[in-house]
Amino acid sequence: MKSIGGFSGTSKDTVRAGDYLDFFLVEHSDDKTLVLTERDRHLDVMTCVSAQGNEISITSSVTVHNLFGTAYMIPVGIAHKFIVRNMLRRLQRKLTA
Numbered sequence: 001m002k003s004i005g006g007f008s009g010t011s012k013d014t015v016r017a018g019d020y021l022d023f024f025l026v027e028h029s030d031d032k033t034l035v036l037t038e039r040d041r042h043l044d045v046m047t048c049v050s051a052q053g054n055e056i057s058i059t060s061s062v063t064v065h066n067l068f069g070t071a072y073m074i075p076v077g078i079a080h081k082f083i084v085r086n087m088l089r090r091l092q093r094k095l096t097a
Contacts, residue, residue: 015029015034016029017029021036023038024036024037024038024047025037025038027046032050032051032052033048033049033050033051034048034049034050035047035048036048036049041065041066042064042065042066042068042069042072043062043063043064043065043069043072043073044062044063044065045060045061045062046060046061046062047059047060047061048060056088056091058084058088060080062077
């Protein structure tokens with residue numbers, strides 16, 4: 001696994017395909033959709049964040065390439081469900097404050 005360094009917490013006003021948001025490569029960006037990828041020899045991750053009206057949808061897809069990628073995704077897949085849910089709750093509180 002390559003070191004991803006975590007999230008910086010910095011925000012950007014605009015992004016376009018080819019830019020990086022922390023360790024994610026921006027594959028597509030428009031006013032309603034953001035597609036991010038991260039690829040290494042163990043697995044590929046694609047995450048799509050989309051907005052429609054007052055709803056935000058986050059969809060992630062992982063393709064594993066080997067046994068290490070599979071073993072890594074077992075705890076990470078479980079943990080990310082809680083992490084993303086908590087991030088969305090914080091965002092909701094921030095937007096309604």
